[in-house]
Amino acid sequence: MISFMQLRIPNAKLAFLSRTSRVPLYRIVLSFPQKVFFSAAKYSESEVDGSFSLRLVPPTLVAAEKEEAKAVLTLFLKKQGLSNALAARAINRSESFIDHLVSRLHSVHKSRYLVGRELTTIEIRDALIPYLEALHEEYGSILVDVVESFPNPPVVEKIEETVEKVPIPVTPASPPSAVLDSKKLKALARVTDIGPTGKLPPHILYLVELGMDIERIRVITRKFPAFAYYSLEGKIKPVVEFLLDLGVPRSQIPTILSKRPQLCGISLSDNLIPTMTFLEELGIDKEQWAKVIYRFPALLTYSRPKLRATVDFLYEMGLSAECVSKVLTRCPNIISYSVEDKLRPATEYFRSMGVDVGVLLYRCPQTFGLSIEANIKPATKFFKEKGFSMTEIGTMVSRYGALYTFSLAKLVLKWEFFLTMDYPRAELVKFPQYFGYSLEERIKPRFAIMTDKGVRLLLNQMLSLSEDGFNKALKRKLQKLIDN
Numbered sequence: 001m002i003s004f005m006q007l008r009i010p011n012a013k014l015a016f017l018s019r020t021s022r023v024p025l026y027r028i029v030l031s032f033p034q035k036v037f038f039s040a041a042k043y044s045e046s047e048v049d050g051s052f053s054l055r056l057v058p059p060t061l062v063a064a065e066k067e068e069a070k071a072v073l074t075l076f077l078k079k080q081g082l083s084n085a086l087a088a089r090a091i092n093r094s095e096s097f098i099d100h101l102v103s104r105l106h107s108v109h110k111s112r113y114l115v116g117r118e119l120t121t122i123e124i125r126d127a128l129i130p131y132l133e134a135l136h137e138e139y140g141s142i143l144v145d146v147v148e149s150f151p152n153p154p155v156v157e158k159i160e161e162t163v164e165k166v167p168i169p170v171t172p173a174s175p176p177s178a179v180l181d182s183k184k185l186k187a188l189a190r191v192t193d194i195g196p197t198g199k200l201p202p203h204i205l206y207l208v209e210l211g212m213d214i215e216r217i218r219v220i221t222r223k224f225p226a227f228a229y230y231s232l233e234g235k236i237k238p239v240v241e242f243l244l245d246l247g248v249p250r251s252q253i254p255t256i257l258s259k260r261p262q263l264c265g266i267s268l269s270d271n272l273i274p275t276m277t278f279l280e281e282l283g284i285d286k287e288q289w290a291k292v293i294y295r296f297p298a299l300l301t302y303s304r305p306k307l308r309a310t311v312d313f314l315y316e317m318g319l320s321a322e323c324v325s326k327v328l329t330r331c332p333n334i335i336s337y338s339v340e341d342k343l344r345p346a347t348e349y350f351r352s353m354g355v356d357v358g359v360l361l362y363r364c365p366q367t368f369g370l371s372i373e374a375n376i377k378p379a380t381k382f383f384k385e386k387g388f389s390m391t392e393i394g395t396m397v398s399r400y401g402a403l404y405t406f407s408l409a410k411l412v413l414k415w416e417f418f419l420t421m422d423y424p425r426a427e428l429v430k431f432p433q434y435f436g437y438s439l440e441e442r443i444k445p446r447f448a449i450m451t452d453k454g455v456r457l458l459l460n461q462m463l464s465l466s467e468d469g470f471n472k473a474l475k476r477k478l479q480k481l482i483d484n
Contacts, residue, residue: 064409069101097150120405187225203232212254227261247290260297283325296332318358331365353394364401396432431460
């Protein structure tokens with residue numbers, strides 16, 4: 001169990017009090033077993049084989065992903081009410097936790113790294129934000145202490161100051177928001193209650209048989225207590241069987257329910273099926289429902305006006321019905337982007353660069369989920385500082401829609417290596433896809449082979465050809481040199 005000292009002083013107040021008092025102050029003090037600490041962390045990495053080795057990931061990529069993880073954590077802490085200064089201080093004290101976040105990325109997306117594909121900013125954000133939200137649900141106002149102390153529980157930290165002494169009223173401790181309220185406690189107890197038969201509740205046993213361990217069910221319940229009260233026959237089983245009938249693999253059901261447990265509380269006949277029919281009318285490919293739901297299960301919980309507003313916007317941008325269908329199928333989470341706060345401002349920004357927004361929406365709708373201030377404008381500034389004109393940058397974005405989905409740290413690494421290859425800058429305008437290839441797994445090895453052969457291919461030939469095509473291109477180039 002979690003136990004607290006008699007005094008609890010939130011971090012934000014601690015700095016003020018420590019400056020105005022001669023008496024020693026104590027930060028939050030917790031004592032609880034290590035196995036309880038970061039149970040959410042254990043859950044978050046339980047979906048995958050944890051044997052993936054960090055040694056498989058190049059140090060330069062790890063460094064770039066650390067910067068990405070810091071940016072995600074900083075934004076998350078600021079959303080919880082921390083000032084820029086406090087968030088920055090927490091980041092500086094959280095090196096171990098940042099390493100933990102990067103390690104989690106490597107475990108969750110192990111297959112991507114094994115084939116040399118790097119994660120985009122959006123993929124990193126989507127992997128880490130739910131995890132941070134789960135930790136916030138569990139630890140609430142002491143999250144900063146938890147992050148700074150990782151992997152150990154927060155410890156006593158005595159702070160001495162010698163300034164003017166002022167009386168501090170001492171009141172009995174009240175549990176912080178990290179302590180679950182009675183509603184959550186009851187829901188959690190229900191998950192592990194042993195019935196008269198000596199077994200867990202039927203709906204919990206059913207979920208365990210599906211592949212959900214108890215810890216995962218507890219994490220879901222912390223976020224959404226109603227989940228513990230859903231009946232097996234009336235709620236959970238009908239939804240699971242419905243998903244299976246749609247072609248969703250049984251192994252994906254736990255992930256879908258973890259992402260959106262509310263699905264089990266929605267009526268099939270009154271809500272889910274009518275919403276799916278409505279989406280099919282809007283353009284969703286009904287043959288692809290299994291993939292769509294796995295990618296973004298929340299899609300089925302949005303209101304019809306919200307769904308219609310996004311689709312109307314896509315048509316307004318000039319997309320055909322067929323293109324709208326493909327966008328919704330490939331990137332269903334575009335529905336979650338606010339039309340007025342995300343889609344329309346991004347549209348205006350890219351149009352100012354001369355980009356065909358309809359084409360960009362079709363090729364890479366994820367780009368429109370980026371923050372203009374935090375992601376898009378900094379990327380534009382980066383390219384301008386490297387000597388590219390706005391027209392050239394617009395051309396690059398038009399040719400490679402995913403260009404802005406990579407972090408600045410990764411763009412910098414690849415730019416610096418590009419400079420060592422002695423290609424003209426115009427090659428990047430022609431082939432901005434360069435930034436999408438793995439530096440360690442593709443760019444450096446192929447450049448080394450090409451250099452060793454004493455020949456030179458165009459940038460797109462060096463990177464985009466298959467292994468066999470690349471070798472053939474080298475032979476042709478060598479033969480040309482011999483013939484001449």
